[in-house]
Amino acid sequence: MIYVVGRLRKIMFVLEYKLKGKAKQYQAIDESIRTVQFVRNKCLRYWEDGQNIGQKDLYRYVTQLRKEFEFVKALNSTACQQACERTWTSILKFYANCKNKIQGKKGYPKYSKSTRSFELKQSGWKLDRDAKKIAFTDGKNIGEFKLIGSRDLYYFQDFQINRVRVVKRADGYFCQFLLKLDVRDIVPQLKPTQKCVGIDVGLKYFYSDSNGSTIVTPNYYRKSEKRLKKLNRRKSKKFKKGNLQSNNYIKAKKQYSKRHLKVSRQREEFAKEKALRLIQSNDLVAYEDLKVKNLVRNSKLAKSINDAAWSQFRKWIEYFGVKYSRLTIAVSPQYTSVDCFNCGKRIKKSLSVRTHVCECGYCEDRDINAALNILKKATTGHVGSWSEQLDRNAWGESTSTLIGVIQ
Ligand SMILES: [Zn+2]
Incomplete structure (x- = not known):
C-alpha cells in the first residue's frame, strides 16, 4: 500500500x-x-x-x-x-x-x-x-x-x-x-488505481513495462532524418567563407531549422502522451535513474537514444507525477538488466541477447525482466533512506517534492 x-x-x-x-x-x-x-x-x-x-x-x-x-x-x-x-x-x-x-x-x-x-x-x-x-x-x-x-x-x-x-x-x-x-x-485529482508499474527504456522498444507490454519506438525521426540530412547538405553546399551569406544559404538554413523543429516537436509530443498515460493508469511509476549524457557518449547508440527521447520522457513522467499527485521513483540502474527477477541470480548477457533465461526455470523477455526488477527496487527496502535521497537530489531535476512511504 x-x-x-x-x-x-x-x-x-x-x-x-x-x-x-x-x-x-x-x-x-x-x-x-x-x-x-x-x-x-x-x-x-x-x-x-x-x-x-x-x-x-x-x-x-x-x-x-x-x-x-x-x-x-x-x-x-x-x-x-x-x-x-x-x-x-x-x-x-x-x-x-x-x-x-x-x-x-x-x-x-x-x-x-x-x-x-x-x-x-x-x-x-x-x-x-x-x-x-x-x-x-x-x-x-x-x-x-x-x-x-x-x-x-x-x-x-x-x-x-x-x-x-x-x-x-x-x-x-x-x-x-x-x-x-x-x-x-487546477487539477482534478485522480482516483487511486492500486496499480504500480516499472518501466525499462530501451533501444528495441521505447519502453517495456512490468506488466509485460511494450511500446514501440516511433520512427519519425529516422524517416525525417533522411530529409533532414539532405537539407543539411544543401545548406552546407551554399555556405561561403566569410560573413556575408547568399540568400540561397539563408533560405536553406531556414528550411533546415524548420524541419528540425518539426521532428523535435513530434518527439516531445510522443513522450508526453506516453508519460501521461502511464501516470493516469498507475499510482506509482518506477524507472531507471539514467544519466543520458553518459550514455550518449557511446556514439553508436547515441542516435537511437536521442531518438527515443528518454530524458524528455522522464521529465514528463515527473511533471505529470507532480500534477496528479502520483509517485514517481527513479532507481539506480545497476544490475536491473542482469538480475533474475524470480530468484535474484546475476546472469550476465550482452546487449544482443534479448531473452533472460535463468537456471531457476524463469524465462522472460530481457526488457520485461528489467522492468520487473526496477519496480521491485522501487518498492522494497527504501523506506528509511528516502528523505536522505531527496537531499542528494536523487530525483534528478524533477520538480517533484513528493515523499512517499511504501509498505
Ligand atoms: Zn532465476
Missing part, C-alpha cells in the same frame, strides 16, 4: 501563444534579444576580469550599463535583471561542477552568440484579455501583438504569471507565460 505523506504544491505551467504583428515589431523583438545578449556577455566579461565578483556586484554592474548605454536603458529593467541572473546561474553551475569534481568538462560559462529569447517579470507587458492581445511597454517600441493560441486568457490571473518570455524560432515569434499555480486549484 502506498501513502503519500508529503505535500507538493506549486507547479510551473507554461502556456504558449504565437505573436502576430508587423515586420517592424519583430525587428524590435530582435533588437531586445540582442540587448539581452549584450548584457549577458558584458556580465560574463565583468566576472572574468574581476576578482570575487558576486551576484550583487553583477546587479550593480547592470545598473551601471543602463546608465552608460541608451539601448540597454531602453530595455525593461526586469529583462536586464533576468539576463544577469542567467549569467549568474551558469557561473554557479560551473562553480558547483568544479567543487564536485565532475569528470570531463566543467561547463565554463560561454559567451552567447545566438540568444533566442528575453524574459520579463512583473512589468514591461500588459495583457488585454478581451482582445487577446499583449503589449510590450518598455523603451524598445515593440508594441502590441495579437496572441494566437487556443487557451483562453481568463484561465489565469496576472499575479499567477511568474514570467513572460518572448522566444524567436524558425517558424515565428512566440510568447510564453510561465505560470505558478497551486496544483489543487
